[in-house]
Amino acid sequence: MSELIKATKICRDFKQGSNIIHALSDVNISINSKTLTMLAGRSGSGKTTLMNIAGALDRPTSGKIYFDSIDLTDLSESKKDDIRRKNIGFVFQSVALISVLNAYENVEFGLRMAGVNPKYWDDLVRESLKFVGLEKRMKHKPHQLSGGEQQRVAIARAIVSRPKLIFADEPTAELDTKSGLKIVNLFRHLVDEENMTIVMTTHDPSMIELSDDVIKLEDGRVI
Numbered sequence: 583m584s585e586l587i588k589a590t591k592i593c594r595d596f597k598q599g600s601n602i603i604h605a606l607s608d609v610n611i612s613i614n615s616k617t618l619t620m621l622a623g624r625s626g627s628g629k630t631t632l633m634n635i636a637g638a639l640d641r642p643t644s645g646k647i648y649f650d651s652i653d654l655t656d657l658s659e660s661k662k663d664d665i666r667r668k669n670i671g672f673v674f675q676s677v678a679l680i681s682v683l684n685a686y687e688n689v690e691f692g693l694r695m696a697g698v699n700p701k702y703w704d705d706l707v708r709e710s711l712k713f714v715g716l717e718k719r720m721k722h723k724p725h726q727l728s729g730g731e732q733q734r735v736a737i738a739r740a741i742v743s744r745p746k747l748i749f750a751d752e753p754t755a756e757l758d759t760k761s762g763l764k765i766v767n768l769f770r771h772l773v774d775e776e777n778m779t780i781v782m783t784t785h786d787p788s789m790i791e792l793s794d795d796v797i798k799l800e801d802g803r804v805i
């Protein structure tokens with residue numbers, strides 16, 4: 583197993599008026615490729631902050647973050663954009679599908695963002711929707727789909743360009759347990775069969791059982 587993400591001595595402070603919030607303090611983590619890792623911890627414990635730093639969407643105040651041995655800390659924004667577009671997919675709690683586009687078009691949008699050659703788009707979109715079990719719903723707009731189905735479209739969009747790494751921030755938080763487990767089982771399958779690496783945040787113990795690794799945060803520290 584090789585290490586895909588490594589963080590050393592990460593601190594992330596936020597200024598709020600005259601206060602400083604220590605969202606992350608001295609965080610060291612290591613995430614191996616081809617694993618499903620859960621970031622657990624109460625609301626406000628720093629999960630999203632850590633995910634944003636590991637996904638090169640945010641910079642730490644101090645400390646180092648590496649993706650595939652590349653030091654992200656001092657890279658320019660355009661280099662980080664490039665690494666993100668080619669290697670990393672994101673899934674968010676609030677789904678964020680484009681409401682005027684149907685499922686097929688939303689997934690296709692993921693390929694547009696990743697800069698994939700259009701001649702491959704149709705095959706990749708169909709394959710990805712099939713993978714999440716929604717090939718029969720591809721003409722449906724988001725409002726014609728259930729919450730769980732919408733989240734599966736978001737996953738199809740995140741995986742369509744075949745990134746190495748997926749970050750999913752509370753992807754099951756707005757779903758009932760059954761739909762939530764379906765999402766996590768889908769992640770399990772992507773890790774076991776498609777060699778992806780997935781990091782998701784959750785505070786649901788029933789989801790945590792399905793992970794390879796758990797990183798637990800409390801008040802911005804790994805415990």
Ligand SMILES: Nc1ncnc2c1ncn2[C@@H]1O[C@H](COP(=O)(O)OP(=O)(O)O)[C@@H](O)[C@H]1O
Pocket residue numbers: 596597598603604605623624625626627628629630631632
């Ligand atoms: N942009 C921001 N500005 C100020 N404070 C922030 C910001 N983002 C997060 N925080 C604070 O950092 C802490 C960790 O937040 P977050 O990473 O969102 O936690 P979690 O995802 O575990 O709920 C919280 O106290 C939160 O209020």
Ligand SMILES: [Mg+2]
Pocket residue numbers: 629630631751
């Ligand atoms: Mg969060």
